[in-house]
């Protein structure tokens with residue numbers, strides 16, 4: 001299923017194969033082991049979650065992943081023009097971490113028929129099993145200013161859905177959709193790429 005305008009999200013399957021995932025994880029591991037002086041300032045761990053920023057500029061495999069035609073086509077449909085990449089990070093909640101409040105990546109959209117100001121994709125680098133910190137979403141909330149005003153302050157909402165998917169799949173959603181990471185209750189970390197785009201500049 002590609003991006004679904006009424007749900008506000010969609011799963012793009014098989015954006016990465018096993019070899020590409022291993023290469024990206026290996027590259028991230030190397031970057032995480034760099035001495036402090038060679039890291040980028042925002043590479044720091046936060047809330048039990050490891051982060052690396054600007055990976056499209058640091059790892060060839062990630063630069064290729066964000067150029068895939070199926071993905072660009074979905075983003076062009078969302079924005080009505082070519083997407084502008086604005087963030088491409090590694091995000092890996094460790095066991096026992098990952099909980100977030102439901103939030104949005106854009107300002108509330110007062111006019112539900114207005115365009116998307118942001119699109120986000122969580123690109124799974126491991127299977128998302130439902131209990132390992134999988135992304136959760138509230139389908140349709142991008143059309144609900146009343147729900148969007150709760151963003152950042154709410155722990156759960158009726159209708160929320162935790163996405164179960166395979167390593168290599170991309171969860172693409174409107175920046176106006178309520179979503180969050182969830183608690184990783186397994187013994188392994190949950191690596192993913194967190195990628196954000198804006199509409200073409202006018």
Ligand SMILES: O=C(O)CCC(=O)C(=O)O
Pocket residue numbers: 091100122133134135136179180181182192194
């Ligand atoms: O990693 C995830 O599943 C979601 C992360 C997220 O929404 C965020 O960090 O803002």
